Amino acid sequence: MTLHPVADELLFRDSAADDPRLGSLVKTGTLDDARSLKPTVALIGLPDDRGIVAGSGRAGAAAGPTALRRIFYKMTLGDHDELRGCVLFDAGDVALAPTVEETHAHAETAVSELLSTGARVVLLGGGHDGAYASQAALLASLPPEARGSVVNVDAHLDVRPLKDGTIITSGTAFRRLADRFGARLKLVELASQPQVTASAHRWFLEQRGDVVQSLPELRTHAHGVGAAMRSALSAAAWATTVGVSLCLDSVRAADAPGVSAPQPDGLSAAEFLEVAQAAGEHRQVRVLDVVELSPPFDHDGRTARLAALAVWRFCAATVR
Numbered sequence: 001m002t003l004h005p006v007a008d009e010l011l012f013r014d015s016a017a018d019d020p021r022l023g024s025l026v027k028t029g030t031l032d033d034a035r036s037l038k039p040t041v042a043l044i045g046l047p048d049d050r051g052i053v054a055g056s057g058r059a060g061a062a063a064g065p066t067a068l069r070r071i072f073y074k075m076t077l078g079d080h081d082e083l084r085g086c087v088l089f090d091a092g093d094v095a096l097a098p099t100v101e102e103t104h105a106h107a108e109t110a111v112s113e114l115l116s117t118g119a120r121v122v123l124l125g126g127g128h129d130g131a132y133a134s135q136a137a138l139l140a141s142l143p144p145e146a147r148g149s150v151v152n153v154d155a156h157l158d159v160r161p162l163k164d165g166t167i168i169t170s171g172t173a174f175r176r177l178a179d180r181f182g183a184r185l186k187l188v189e190l191a192s193q194p195q196v197t198a199s200a201h202r203w204f205l206e207q208r209g210d211v212v213q214s215l216p217e218l219r220t221h222a223h224g225v226g227a228a229m230r231s232a233l234s235a236a237a238w239a240t241t242v243g244v245s246l247c248l249d250s251v252r253a254a255d256a257p258g259v260s261a262p263q264p265d266g267l268s269a270a271e272f273l274e275v276a277q278a279a280g281e282h283r284q285v286r287v288l289d290v291v292e293l294s295p296p297f298d299h300d301g302r303t304a305r306l307a308a309l310a311v312w313r314f315c316a317a318t319v320r
Contacts, residue, residue, distance in 0.1 A: 023073030051129030055169030125291030226274030258298025280317025
């Protein structure tokens with residue numbers, strides 16, 4: 001397993017003493033360094049969009065981790081020092097293996113190592129198929145009798161079978177997790193959209209006893225999307241641990257144009273940030289994915305800024 005270190009150009013190291021930026025505070029290095037540091041939050045990139053292309057999506061998300069970091073590390077600790085107590089570590093990017101399956105295996109190993117430090121791990125994608133690796137690492141870390149829950153915030157359910165029985169696509173992550181972990185895994189799907197969701201896929205989840213709240217259903221929550229996310233996390237309290245996967249195509253294209261599958265309707269930027277914050281507040285959440293940022297299609301970098309701010313809000317809520 002090889003990890004490529006974060007490029008120095010992405011780290012805003014020369015910030016002023018009275019205006020420190022995250023790039024001047026984040027620690028980088030090897031997994032051994034992470035074990036010594038015991039970070040609060042550890043970031044790792046998976047710059048792979050082969051799963052998107054295999055599913056007939058448009059390429060570009062391989063550049064997502066770099067674009068997100070470029071924004072994130074220029075951010076401050078907050079005007080109330082919200083991130084002052086957050087020890088950040090960036091493990092770099094998982095090197096791509098010849099196949100997507102091998103790459104996921106390497107990413108799963110790396111995330112497992114980071115989780116063993118006690119950190120919450122943020123996976124920066126890349127295609128949403130990479131969520132299989134991060135969430136599998138979390139679930140595999142549990143004792144055999146323990147159960148875990150994964151909350152997927154996405155326009156798509158991503159429970160497609162492998163294409164032609166063998167090919168991993170960006171829509172297969174949660175089907176692969178369900179097949180591997182069976183009844184030990186509870187899936188919660190939020191903000192799916194009916195026009196991009198097959199009834200067979202919803203039926204698959206319902207037969208498993210999983211939860212699906214489409215975007216129209218989510219909007220009926222009396223106190224808004226953030227409250228609906230908190231309710232979903234509370235309902236997952238029976239699980240020993242929880243993972244959250246945020247796909248940027250859950251956000252309307254006006255706020256997030258830089259994705260592989262833009263949607264005219266979706267969560268607002270503010271709602272997406274509420275969801276990220278709710279994930280940070282919930283103490284059982286150990287893994288957060290932020291995926292499908294596709295810089296070639298990102299007008300004015302607005303999607304990268306939203307993705308970076310989601311990670312910032314998650315980190316701030318973690319140390320609150």
